[in-house]
Amino acid sequence: MRIIKQGETELVELTASYNRVLAEDLRADYDVPGFDRSPYDGYALRSQDTSDQTPVFFEVVGHIGAGSVYESYLEAKQAVRIMTGAAIPRGADAVIMLEDVTSFAEHEKTFVSINKKLYHHQNISFQGEDVKKGNVLVEKGTVINPGIIALLATFGYAKVPVKKKPVIGVIATGSELLEVDQPLEPGKIRNSNAYMIISQLDRAGAIATYYGQLTDDVQESLTKITSVIDEVDYLITTGGVSVGDFDLLPEIYQHLEADVLFNKVAMRPGSVTTVAKMKDKLLFGLSGNPSACYVGFELFTKPVIDYFLEKHEIGNEKQVAILSEDFSKKNPFDRFIRGYYYLEDGKLYAGPAGKDKSNMVHSLAKVNCFIHLPGGDRGYKTGDRVNIHLLT
Numbered sequence: 001m002r003i004i005k006q007g008e009t010e011l012v013e014l015t016a017s018y019n020r021v022l023a024e025d026l027r028a029d030y031d032v033p034g035f036d037r038s039p040y041d042g043y044a045l046r047s048q049d050t051s052d053q054t055p056v057f058f059e060v061v062g063h064i065g066a067g068s069v070y071e072s073y074l075e076a077k078q079a080v081r082i083m084t085g086a087a088i089p090r091g092a093d094a095v096i097m098l099e100d101v102t103s104f105a106e107h108e109k110t111f112v113s114i115n116k117k118l119y120h121h122q123n124i125s126f127q128g129e130d131v132k133k134g135n136v137l138v139e140k141g142t143v144i145n146p147g148i149i150a151l152l153a154t155f156g157y158a159k160v161p162v163k164k165k166p167v168i169g170v171i172a173t174g175s176e177l178l179e180v181d182q183p184l185e186p187g188k189i190r191n192s193n194a195y196m197i198i199s200q201l202d203r204a205g206a207i208a209t210y211y212g213q214l215t216d217d218v219q220e221s222l223t224k225i226t227s228v229i230d231e232v233d234y235l236i237t238t239g240g241v242s243v244g245d246f247d248l249l250p251e252i253y254q255h256l257e258a259d260v261l262f263n264k265v266a267m268r269p270g271s272v273t274t275v276a277k278m279k280d281k282l283l284f285g286l287s288g289n290p291s292a293c294y295v296g297f298e299l300f301t302k303p304v305i306d307y308f309l310e311k312h313e314i315g316n317e318k319q320v321a322i323l324s325e326d327f328s329k330k331n332p333f334d335r336f337i338r339g340y341y342y343l344e345d346g347k348l349y350a351g352p353a354g355k356d357k358s359n360m361v362h363s364l365a366k367v368n369c370f371i372h373l374p375g376g377d378r379g380y381k382t383g384d385r386v387n388i389h390l391l392t
């Protein structure tokens, strides 16, 4: 976090601002409502003229819908037929609903008979009762949701200042990899990590640029990384970071003269997660194992994206849940179980989303959280309270 940069601001159309990160405080530059208005279809009148002892007849002197204004001043025993959202006429201090009056005509004038005492300010939606001018309504760093879109429109943001998305390159490494449209061959597998990461990047609010897959060849990898590094803010590779004969990333970092910040993490899965710094760019060396790759991204890349976007919350939201299954095997390292959380009877539970091995892919389909089990000399039991990281 200390060495990474934060992104710039750009203006986007209001309709394109959903899910983006607000780059400036959203401040009210006028009261909402901007004028006292009627919350009902009815008649605006002076409450002092009403009575519950005897019916009072009011002359209907005007008729306004939302968007129109009654220009005159309302006098004693006068009423203006007014629709929901229309400005309260000057002189009026209350509104009676249409259902509560009887209207009749006499000498080409219209009257309403009212049999009810209204109080001062009854049924008025006041200027500023929703939003007061000058208030900060949404702080910068907030992800824009549909409600915020409504506020942005209310305050005239045809263009919205949002944080620029980081551009993050994705490269898959491994001579065993086939592209998704290729038929299977002996010993080979389809590259799933790249597409998984591209969608994780999308979910995290970044722009993914996919540079394809490379074989385990130092020169090929060096050429590729060098040629694309200037196009991106950060670069993610998957595979080749462990200690195997064809795990070439450590050597590649050396050739690139990248500063390896760490190349092992005391956790499972994702223990091989490596991060190196090259000029002002970070190179994320995520594991080739699908589950380890997924976890490495969420724990290490996602927070960097959040920071770049200057979000309020860095990293995934944490909660405490009740464990729904035993994890009796003790483990010296912290584990991040690919989990599934659910609410039942008002309580939050979490259990494994499938088999918990770092080389497995099936459990990722159901995962909506990680269950963080700190390493130590004991296992965990059903009913234990555990921290979870929400992924939704």
Ligand SMILES: Nc1nc2c(c(=O)[nH]1)N[C@H]1C(S)=C(S)[C@@H](COP(=O)(O)OP(=O)(O)OC[C@H]3O[C@@H](n4cnc5c(N)ncnc54)[C@H](O)[C@@H]3O)O[C@H]1N2
Binding pocket: 172, 173, 174, 176, 177, 189, 190, 191, 192, 193, 194, 238, 239, 240, 241, 242, 243, 244, 247, 269, 270, 271, 272, 286, 287, 288, 289, 290, 292, 358, 359
């Ligand atoms: N002697 C040791 N062996 C291993 C260790 C160790 O500490 N000592 N660590 C293990 C752990 S933990 C992990 S995790 C893996 C990490 O492997 P790499 O990051 O080097 O990844 P690869 O060797 O390239 O591939 C591992 C595995 O994942 C498959 N893979 C690779 N790329 C993709 C992709 N794009 N889509 C789907 N699957 C992919 C690959 O075929 C391998 O099966 O190392 C352990 N070994």
Ligand code: MOO
Binding pocket: 267, 268, 269, 270, 271, 272, 273, 287, 289, 291, 292, 358, 359
């Ligand atoms: O990185 Mo490995 O997945 O710890 O299993």
Ligand SMILES: [Mg+2]
Binding pocket: 239, 240, 241, 242, 243, 244, 246, 247, 288
């Ligand atoms: Mg390997």
